[in-house]
Amino acid sequence: MTSVAVIGGGISGLSAAYYLSKAPHLVNKVVLLEGSSRLGGWLQSTRTEEGAIFEHGPRSLRVAGEPGANILEMADDLGLSDEIVPVLPSHEGAKNRFIFAGGKLHKLPSSFRGLFSRYELFGNQSPALLGLREPFIKRREEETDESVHSFFCRRLGKQFTENAIDPMVRGIYGGDCRQLSVQALFPSMHQAEKRKGSITRGLLFGPKQKETPFRIDSELLKKAKKEQWALWSLKDGLEGLSDSLKGHLARSGVELLTERRVERLEFDTTNQVVQVNTLDEQFQVNHVISAVPSNCLSPMFAGHHPVLSDNLSANPSATIGLVNLEYAGDVLPSEGFGYLVPSGEPERILGVVFDSSIFPQHNRPSSATTRLTVMMGGTWFNQLFGDPDKVDSSLLLDVAVTTVGQHLKITSEPLRSFTTIQKDCIPQYTLGHTDRLEQMESYIAERSLPLSLVGCSYRGVGVNDCVLSARKAVTDFLKTCERD
Known part of the structure; x- marks a missing residue:
């Protein structure tokens, strides 16, 4: 049987422990270590x-999408x-969104018909007109990563970028679109231009979305689709999600340890064990799932895995x-x-x-x-x-x-x-983020390191992204357990 340590008690770590708890026939011990005094991370x-x-x-x-369906399945199960x-x-509250610019609020399009109206924000042009022009703009041939600002300025114009894309990136990432990677933040649009020469053509005529490896068909998801939910929360706030996960894990026998900051990880790939070093103790497990921010994980590899420590500290x-x-x-x-x-x-x-x-x-x-x-x-x-x-x-x-x-x-x-x-x-997913992520994943795979990376540092900063990231990592790990 197998033991796993999950490092980090935010939504990513709690979710990883939750999915591990569903496979007691493969994993006989799960311990979750959180450096602070509370579990739940940013859900407060x-x-x-x-x-x-x-x-x-x-x-x-x-x-919307696979991440949205997945977290609804989790909520149903909890x-x-x-x-x-x-x-x-x-x-x-779902459809009316505004931009504050030039001393006043500007309402953004909230319907298909609204796309054909002219907006002062966009130079008295309609979003539909910008979209019709976009397929005729020559694609960028360089293979290097590009900033979000540069990409959308080329495809949809500077005024639209700075009054629509820029504030959206600030609202989601708290970041500067001039510094962030379009390949990491808008992968489908980046791939659309790369494959079809245009965002519009690529999204309309590109390859179909990959089939999800998970069969997600919960009753709650069916209800959400039938009633066409756009968003959801919980009656007592979203911290109820992490509270429910904590309760489930405690009942499932997962060991939940707070104020246990991990200082160092040492791999023994011959015996497939990891030595986990905290300030006060050392213990061994067969696998580690890291759900802490990448810049917190980086020092744990300083001196003995520079490819990991350098790439983890880049953003x-x-x-x-x-x-x-x-x-x-x-x-x-x-x-x-x-x-x-x-x-x-x-x-x-x-x-x-x-x-x-x-x-x-x-x-x-x-x-x-x-x-x-x-x-x-x-x-x-x-x-x-x-x-x-x-x-x-x-x-x-x-x-x-x-x-x-x-x-x-x-x-x-x-x-x-x-x-x-x-x-x-x-x-902040800065330029080169996707390449750095691929380098780390290749390094881990080539050396058979018993390590999985989950959380908002890698493939999406939203709660839904973090939960799905945890599920995918645990699923991949459990497949290796079944083979062994």
């Missing part, structure tokens, strides 16, 4: 005494079906400041998901999420209020606010209240606020 939810829910990390999950709060595509991470605000009454100028701010604007925030519009079920049940989350910092955190370890949280609160007051014409003071600094929470 607060319920106030008035009954409102505030998220200090991810706040909604998408249904018994969370009755706890889910869905958002339909017709809901204002920086962005720090996000989150300020949750709650106002009395309805203070929004329009219902919607929220708005993002392009990097070219003289603002100190990345964007604002209209939480009470997306999930009114999370509002106070006894009185009407408006909940907002202001996102700030990202790649620009130190430049705007200074060292994250030293910044006064009152500065972030002041900036958040002042900025949303100006942008949304709010004159009242918030009833409640929470300020959270999530340090180094989003890895």
